[in-house]
Amino acid sequence: MKKCVFCGGNVEKAMVTFTYKDDDKYLFVEHVSADICTRCSEKMYSPKVADELLEFAKNKFKPVKTIKVPVFDFTVHQ
Ligand SMILES: [Zn+2]
Numbered sequence: 001m002k003k004c005v006f007c008g009g010n011v012e013k014a015m016v017t018f019t020y021k022d023d024d025k026y027l028f029v030e031h032v033s034a035d036i037c038t039r040c041s042e043k044m045y046s047p048k049v050a051d052e053l054l055e056f057a058k059n060k061f062k063p064v065k066t067i068k069v070p071v072f073d074f075t076v077h078q
């Protein structure tokens with residue numbers, strides 16, 4: 001049984017949405033198979049999947065859809 005590298009909790013296989021951020025660039029990759037920690041919810045990807053996810057970050061593929069994401073500023077809110 002695999003253990004979480006962060007907290008030692010049990011991990012289980014799940015389909016997750018990978019989120020990537022680099023400065024002002026964001027992207028989501030849906031339906032990625034990952035191990036997710038049942039204790040701390042940390043997502044862990046196999047080296048092969050992690051490599052493939054980097055290809056998405058390099059704009060190698062055409063997105064299937066584009067979504068609008070609202071952005072808030074907490075300091076303006078206060
Ligand atoms: Zn954990």
